[in-house]
Amino acid sequence: MFPLLAHTAIELPLEDPILKFMLIMAIVLAAPLLLNKLKVPYLLGLIIAGAVIGPHGLNLVLRDSSIILSGTAGLLYIMFLSGLEMDTADFRRTGWHSLVFGLYTFSIPMLVGIPVGYFVLGFPIHSSVLLAGLFASQTLVAYPIVSKLGITRDKAVTLAVGGTIITDMLALLVLTIVVGTATGSADTAFWYRLGISVVLCVAVILLLFPLIGHWFFRRCTDSVSQYVFVLVMVFLGAFLAQLAGLEPIIGAFLAGLAMNPLIPRTSALMNRIEFVGNAVFIPFFLIGVGMLIDYRAFFKDWQTIEVSAAMIVGITLAKYHAAVLTQKTFRLTRDQRTLLFGLSSAHVAATLAAVMVGYNVVLGHTPDGEPIRLLNESVLNGTILMILATCAVSTFATQRGAHNIAAGRTHNDEKPAASEHVLIPLSNTASVNELIGLSIGATSLRNRSLYALNAVDNRTDDPEVQKRARGILDMAASTAAAADVHMHRLLRYDVNIVNAITSVVRERNITDIVMGMHREKAVSALAAAFPSVLGQPVGPSLGKTLAAVLAQSNVTTLVYRPLQPLATIKRHVVFVPRRAEKEAGFHLWLDRVRNIIRNTGGKLVFYAPAATLEALRKGRKARQITDVEYNAFEAGWEEMPRILCTLKRNDCLWFVMSRRDRLSYQAAMGRIPGFLDDYADDNSCVLIYPVQAGDTEKRFMA
Incomplete structure (x- = not known):
């Protein structure tokens, strides 16, 4: 009956890209529906799902190049968003707070990790120092939780993001130094190359990227091109960091900081960046992390269990004490301490990079020909188990602290903000985007209602005039929808635009009017007729429409050029x-x-x-x-x-x-x-x- 089915054999692991993508997106769709009932954090659920379908679970999907590519993009996305959503003015003002936390969350795990490796696990000193570097590094796996709750500018989040960059840079520097000294390549030229490359990378991203972005956004208004440009800058920053000997996530974060002033939080571009990241790239990253988890490592040998237990306990205690010390230093609340601990306790990106480098460094061979590695196979397997445990701790702690902080903010509001009803009279398509952008940026997220108005002379029967009016309103609604804002479309048939505006002001309880600046060279008859009312503010050059609107309405009016x-x-x-x-x-x-x-x-x-x-x-x-x-x-x-x-x-x-x-x-x-x-x-x-x-x-x- 269906001859094509006879030639379509489904084999495991799946190799058909259509089936693979469909399965992963089905998991992304179903995970929140199922996990919300079980009270399991969404991020942790995706990691567990990756372990189930991965090569060490049901072997439905291999962790091949497509998963690695999407997962890498997701990790870079997380770091880019953390830089993009940071309050840069507050970060500059209190940047030393992030420096202090970064030193805490680096030095305490180092002080714990070296004795654990040397005395408890019996590793050589080089391996023990590198193991301590694994303890110190961290990944902002749980950052999407705070982003979704709208508390990315909380002090604890700022500390966590800034501290992550500092501790990861120091941890990767430890990795570079240990590998260099262990292999005998850490000569004077090595230090010069490392220092110069790092300084050049940071300078290029933070100084040149904003200039390039400013030039591009002034000349390009196409939404697709703007989004592709942002992707190019993210991966370019990551590549430059990689060339400098740093982890690519640091370059992605610096790219976010550089682009921060150019991408408003309420813009359509920001909405697209967050949407694509949260819908595709970040879930792929989390599922890819889950695919690394091998539950069979528990049963391979006793040393793997010993190493993984030592790493999990040591890392958790060290990161918790770093959060406690930071709380006492900067007088944070208990919920901020919990949030700080949750964000800083997950280990994925830099940890995987360090352990793979350490595993691939061969220091010699045993009499039997077995390689002597800087980090042995038990550390590699223990790291995979540690990733699962720390991601679980991170998501639970972050969710608890973030929810309490978000709820506290709502509860402590002095009074509910008044509703903001903004009317935007539109007469041509050239100014639609900017007028709506100003209206969205000037109002608060929870209380705004936007109304686009186009007035048609009630004496006209020309269908082209009506079609053009509807086209302008449709364009306005589309522009607002791109920023995830609903726009009310109002097509009015009236004697003139002034009467239409003032009527809507009364009918819709309008609080603000945002309109374009129309210039006229001749003195308006209305301004001349009613100088005692209007005076000279609108005078001869801003037009009779504005004069009449100001005369007949008493709401906050913004005239934008x-x-x-x-x-x-x-x-x-x-x-x-x-x-x-x-x-x-x-x-x-x-x-x-x-x-x-x-x-x-x-x-x-x-x-x-x-x-x-x-x-x-x-x-x-x-x-x-x-x-x-x-x-x-x-x-x-x-x-x-x-x-x-x-x-x-x-x-x-x-x-x-x-x-x-x-x-x-x-x-x-x-x-x-x-x-x-x-x-x-x-x-x-x-x-x-x-x-x-x-x-x-x-x-x-x-």
Whole structure:
């Protein structure tokens, strides 16, 4: 009946790439559904699944080149994400904390590992030192747990990530030195080559990668090309580290740090990076680790059991005491200590690299011709068992500490944040991506609702006009969906765009409007007719649409001129007028600016009078921004050109505006469009019109 089936014989292990991929993806799909009921961490479940289907289990799949390739990409992905999601400003400010933890988590295992190898297991001194290096190294296997819970910027996570890089570098340096001294190749030239190559590698990744990324992202907006570019940078960083004699994971982490300012946390690109990594690469890595586990090693000889038991106990105790010492040094909570211990206790990448190098180094031969290895077969088998045990300890401890920290943050919130309903009027496709990017970056994750609006004249019957309007809204929804954000599409038939905007503001309880900056050279009739309401802020060059919207609505309004992608901005320079802190919407617009810094990166620079600067420094959220500069600017805005002349190319300018007769109004606000043309024609800028006391609409109608 089915003649093709007669020629399709399924043999084990599977060699058909279709069946292999289908089996692995089925495991990735089923693992969370089954393990959640058993209270087994998802990551540990994938490792166990790998052991079951691997060559030492049911022998369904071999750990061949395809598994190794995907697994290597997954490991590099984990390290890249850890660098990409790190709060770099906080890391620079407290980097010495990570250095201290790195020294703790390296030195304590070394002090434990050498006596265990030399006195307990009877190894030679070179083998004992290398065994201690295995104790010291660590892998961030459980990092996806903290990433999923959104606590990657917790101090314990920052310490763990920074400490992992330090201890792995030191552990691999121990490996290089031990192999060099044991084989007699550690001469003077060896040390010069090692030092120069390491310095060059770190300098190239941290200094050159950001320049390349900035150049690329300014010129390429294609989403597929941007993602492929990121992959190239990850593997290039790993390859450069390998050339320098370092482990590739260190290069991937440094690549993440280098690309950190260029990939906003709320961007579509970040969503793609996390999605592909969590769906494909990282599961392949964990399943590949499980395939290494050989349960038969328990029954081969007593020495394997002795070595594995000594390694598991020694490593667990050493890493726990390093976490305890770090807790006391920096006054961490118990949950942070548990999280720190969990993240630092797993051993996979650097440990496997070290044990394989040590196993392959032959120091001589016995009279029977057997090779004398730097690390013998019992250490190799014991390492595989140790990987399973430490990964289990790591995932359970990390899950416990991370869940408690995440729950504590929710419980300790002072009050629920108000809902943020953002309206984005759209009239052309050129500005859709940047307007949505600003709207997402300026709002908080849990409280935002975005509305894209396109207005059609209710007197037109042209189907092409309606088709074009729907096309713009569909593009907006697609752009938001790429960042995992839902967009409400609003197609309005009205007499004009102003009436459509103001009607939606009332109907949808809009809190913010984000619109593009449209420039007009002629003096608008509306601005001339109602100067007492609008004053000069919108004046002759920003258009009658904005003038009317400001006149008829009293919500935080951001008028954006995007001349470069938001992710490539290095400084956000905010000009705040005198007495702005006394306006009703002061904290609302300030939260939007701070959200931009938290979500997209960059340095925040304020120019304001001394009294206003004091208000800007206050508040709980002000402490969440570490890279901020406050500059006293007592002169009126007429003197602004002398500051604008000092602008840099990648600065974004923010002007906090006001309506006439309000507390913070200055006559020079009407000259801002001219200042932009004369001094900042190449800079992106945002005009902020905050909520102000009184009913703007009633004054306009009067």
